[in-house]
Amino acid sequence: xxxxxxxxxxxxxxxxxxxxxxxxxxxxxxxxxxxxxxxxxxxxxxxxxxxxxxxxxxxxxxxxxxxxxxxxxxxxxxxxxxxxxxxxxxxxxxxxxxxxxxxxxxxxxxxxxxxxxxxxxxxxxxxxxxxxxxxxxxxxxxxxxxxxxxxxxxxxxxxxxxxxxxxxxxxxxxxxxxxxxxxxxxxxxxxxxxxxxxxxxxxxxxxxxxxxxxxxxxxxxxxxx
Amino acid sequence: xxxxxxxxxxxxxxxxxxxxxxxxxxxxxxxxxxxxxxxxxxxxxxxxxxxxxxxxxxxxxxxxxxxxxxxxxxxxxxxxxxxxxxxxxxxxxxxxxxxxxxxxxxxxxxxxxxxxxxxxxxxxxxxxxxxxxxxxxxxxxxxxxxxxxxxxxxxxxxxxxxxxxxxxxxxxxxxxxxxxxxxxxxxxxxxxxxxxxxxxxxxxxxxxxxxxxxxxxxx
Numbered sequence: 542x543x544x545x546x547x548x549x550x551x552x553x554x555x556x557x558x559x560x561x562x563x564x565x566x567x568x569x570x571x572x573x574x575x576x577x578x579x580x581x582x583x584x585x586x587x588x589x590x591x592x593x594x595x596x597x598x599x600x601x602x603x604x605x606x607x608x609x610x611x612x613x614x615x616x617x618x619x620x621x622x623x624x625x626x627x628x629x630x631x632x633x634x635x636x637x638x639x640x641x642x643x644x645x646x647x648x649x650x651x652x653x654x655x656x657x658x659x660x661x662x663x664x665x666x667x668x669x670x671x672x673x674x675x676x677x678x679x680x681x682x683x684x685x686x687x688x689x690x691x692x693x694x695x696x697x698x699x700x701x702x703x704x705x706x707x708x709x710x711x712x713x714x715x716x717x718x719x720x721x722x723x724x725x726x727x728x729x730x731x732x733x734x735x736x737x738x739x740x741x742x743x744x745x746x747x748x749x750x751x752x753x754x755x756x757x758x759x760x761x762x763x764x765x766x
Numbered sequence: 767x768x769x770x771x772x773x774x775x776x777x778x779x780x781x782x783x784x785x786x787x788x789x790x791x792x793x794x795x796x797x798x799x800x801x802x803x804x805x806x807x808x809x810x811x812x813x814x815x816x817x818x819x820x821x822x823x824x825x826x827x828x829x830x831x832x833x834x835x836x837x838x839x840x841x842x843x844x845x846x847x848x849x850x851x852x853x854x855x856x857x858x859x860x861x862x863x864x865x866x867x868x869x870x871x872x873x874x875x876x877x878x879x880x881x882x883x884x885x886x887x888x889x890x891x892x893x894x895x896x897x898x899x900x901x902x903x904x905x906x907x908x909x910x911x912x913x914x915x916x917x918x919x920x921x922x923x924x925x926x927x928x929x930x931x932x933x934x935x936x937x938x939x940x941x942x943x944x945x946x947x948x949x950x951x952x953x954x955x956x957x958x959x960x961x962x963x964x965x966x967x968x969x970x971x972x973x974x975x976x977x978x979x980x981x982x983x984x985x
Binding site for chain 2: 604631633636700
């Protein structure tokens, strides 16, 4: 089998999407930690357009954008499939992956607020996003993928682990058992899946890292915002 | 049992046109239903409750939303002719990457040229040209983004071409001057029946945009 490398950063949920997919399929790979404050020539060579992680390098060829990487992994290594067989169900799974790309970033906008109208707006958007997941995405299934986790569960991983950290730092609670019963249960079930449980950044370290990042961001924005 | 295919769309939408191109490539018969976006049908709201947007493909009663996801669905189900995605996984990933680039960049940047109320036309124009040049570079000397054959990325981008005249008019620039190879590619695509029968008339698009701008108070 040709060599597989993953260029990522330890706090990034997008890095973890790829780690989970590779581990679920039992694909050995070399992990390379990138320093985003001092991007390596290797990253710039492999992702000249976006200059971002994660990048999967398979047999020397780079694949960028985590959603694209997930589908690539599925195409190359079909064991333990992340997508269902039925074409309509596949389209539905892809819809939710795209939803994760377009809508989940609102939780990071919330992460960057301190209060006031800006925070209220970000909180409202985040709640709407979660409501869509609860009522249309997950409904009464255990996982987005049904009985087992699939590509959509992996795409929503940030909501299971990173959102809790955002809630702690910003001082808001979005997912509660009485407001989002299925989603709340899902966050627990997802993190109990052995591959996921064994591959999550340490919560305390993550909290410290993002607290520092948030403090720096807020300081650079200046007072009165 | 014959397949029942319904497409909910809106005639000026380059996203809706993508689905029409894909259906035509596969030689499929379908029912087209025009939506009034200011008065969305109960069917649209039921079939796409999350986004309430067009296009929506309804195949034997089951809905699929998001234009490139619909195109991929069409390609998977009707795989007897005109494959749009390549079979090689790496080439598939490249096709998905570039279609994703078109989706993330072109529409939003293009909006700055046509609909901006904040004087963003100049920056919009510069960014738009940069995007097109990048895509032109990706095309290289191939007849299509799919290589020898019309493919997934071609579908994602070609429908923007009927909006080129409108971008040019409001941005005051010529896409052909900036990106001659890309314009040559659009003409090549338009020689295909599936494309020419699916794209809206550029002058009608311009009239549509002009009407919208008047309503928004920016004309």
